[in-house]
Amino acid sequence: MNLDELNEMAEGVRAADTGIAHEVRVCMAASCQSSGAGPVLDGLREAAPSTGCRVKGVGCMGLCSAGPLVAVAPMDGGEPVLYRDVKAEDAQAIACSIGTAPVERLRLPNDLPFFSRQQKIVLENSGVIDPNSFKGYIAVGGYSAMVQALTEMTPAEVLAEVTTSGLRGRGGGGYPTGLKWSTVAKMPAEQKFVICNADEGDPGAFMDRAILESDPHRVIEGMAIAAYAVGATRGYVYVRAEYPLAVERLKTAIRKAKRSGFLGAHICDTQFSFEVEVRLGAGAFVCGEETALMASIEGLRGQPRPRPPYPAEAGLWGHPTLINNVETFANIAPILLRGGEWFAGIGTERSKGTKVFALAGTIRNTGLIEVPMGTRLRDIIEVIGGGIPDGRAFKAVQTGGPSGGCLPAAHLDIPVDYDSLRELGTIMGSGGMIVMDETSSMVDVARYFMEFCMTESCGKCIPCRAGTQQMHDILKTIAKGRGTRADLALLEELCEVVQATSLCGLGQTAPNPVLSTLRHFRVEYEDKLAATSA
Amino acid sequence: MPLPAPQPQVRVVTLKIDGQDVSAREDETIIEVARENRVPIPSLCYLEGLSVWGACRLCVVEIAGTDRLLAACSTRVTEGMQVITNSERLQRYRRTIVELLFAERNHVCSVCVSNGHCELQTLAQRCGVDHVKVPYRHARYEVDSSHDLFRLDHNRCVLCTRCVRVCDEIEGAHTWDVMGRGTDCRVITDLARPWGDSGSCTSCGKCVQVCPTGALVRHGTSVGEMTKDLKFLPYLSRRRHGQ
Ligand SMILES: Cc1cc2nc3c(=O)[nH]c(=O)nc-3n(C[C@H](O)[C@H](O)[C@H](O)COP(=O)(O)O)c2cc1C
Ligand code: SF4
């Protein structure tokens, strides 16, 4: 199959829709489903006019706090009408409104900054296509990047495009993706693997889940392109078992892609073959760490091992292995279609493209957003997020989960990119963003994340295993107002040792929430001490 | 741990360890070269003849050109590498790590059968740990005395996994494993059954000999009587790996 034939196929799918004037899209991602999107979809299916209209379940539309969300979109490309907090009883009213005046009482204004200030690349199909439909993905130009790569580009050209784009890994580390790919590509080996890391264990993060639930084919397409570029023939998607919907949709997508010849042996009648399997993680945060993840796939205890050697050199069963995050792979198809230069034009000098964030905490609009790198933190929180509810004041924003840190109001005007965040003692991480108001205690926040690291430590190395427990004990004592100056000094010393000597990223970054709150909110610690130790 | 397969034609490189020029085969690790040249690097989980584990973090060293500390047991030498094994900072970190170990479980040396022949004690002395400033945890741990010949005392275990590795890699029985997460980790025999009921244990005693502390000991030893003998290991390891 070449590009023309694929376009023809897409044209065919779209042509079958000519009778349809409106599409009713009901968000069927996990969050909306849990607030009752299922009955809404059923209700709309029943109530909608039988001709000229199609009702379908789609992926995440982003504004999870207002779910269940429904969009009525004219097929001529006009602005969709968005509805919030839809209940099954509202189905009739919405169905009757199609083509006439919208139901004002449920309506979300289209010019809401939450939507208008975003820029969607990774999430462009999210909330638009039916994630369970292979044809739906083809209709919006799906798999054309893969077919283009396989039929018109050499692996080296694909690598060059990804390198030019400046894409950096979205799994937390921010390692340049092009460099990682070319390292694996240069390894001389018979067998290589590609792994998609969908373990997403950070508390508060659900970007990868939403991508898999909303647009699974795009991740598979990214993996296939990567496999072609580095010379791999087998791939694994490692998803945590707590994401049953994502797993189901991913498996459906793999099955359908395979049946249509877009995965498996001789993809699209080319010489390239690529098999993908899904592996489930059993809920250990540390299994998101690449070497532990690979041990887990191999059937061993999910425990990290020292690096080097990096997976690119000796990964799965000792073979060179490319491992990237879900969002990283989701960026690949648009980069090939629109070019690395286009992608590099978005974002900042050293952080290119967009980033998906999961907005959570005490903020009006919680949900999933995608903004260009370099967007000011203030714009994300005050404009897109709608600020803090109930007239309370902003206190801090936590990024990077248990490996990250908290930023105070004084730094709200920084651009969100890898380097600015790192300079201030936090990290981009995978995209969790938790907003806290004046009522939160920073010592409690640090204690919470330390407890998380302590219980998630795999126990292999001493500094992390015993150090996180000691640090947690000290934080607990300080939070209760019983800490002394000596406790605080020991806490700081343990932070340094655990950070410097731990074996894997979990231990190396576990002190970050403490260090960053000590840096920006030290008074809070001191105030708690003052009560007992004068 | 899967290090990349040794290349058929290894080159010899030169590097500096603590300012001393040394030569090494490219496929050797820093700890091997350092010990060959009588530069002492403390370690606990590392044992010549067993696979590299990289967990005790006592052997971390500074390498010029990177801010990260790297474990000497799992890092290969390279041409021109400059290694520092004993800076003030490294000494401080090692002291804290040893303290964390002492505080984690219950090490009461005065009543321990390994007193005087214990690698953890020796380490503490060599690292200058004369007191422990992190609070002792005083958690309760079990003792498994069900085996005819040996006893397992979790109070003294440092989770170095030498027993797991020697049993799997040298004896070939794989009686031992680790279960749990974080500080709940413990070594187990078979599927967490009493050691005495183990169907896979051959009672060879290799685990007891490689255990650095008083966690695995022979029955019938009293305070300070348990000595261990590691001489069998390099020999058996070479035989195992066909050298
Ligand atoms: C404790 C720990 C947990 C991690 N969890 C994840 C995760 O859930 N998802 C992920 O993509 N990367 C995770 N990572 C990072 C991975 O090790 C790896 O760097 C990443 O998957 C590489 O992909 P990227 O280059 O596309 O970012 C984790 C790292 C550590 C140390
Ligand atoms: S740092 Fe923590 S999670 Fe990582 S290997 Fe060590 S004990 Fe395990």
Ligand code: SF4
């Ligand atoms: S194992 Fe070693 S350190 Fe622990 S009590 Fe016995 S002699 Fe002391």
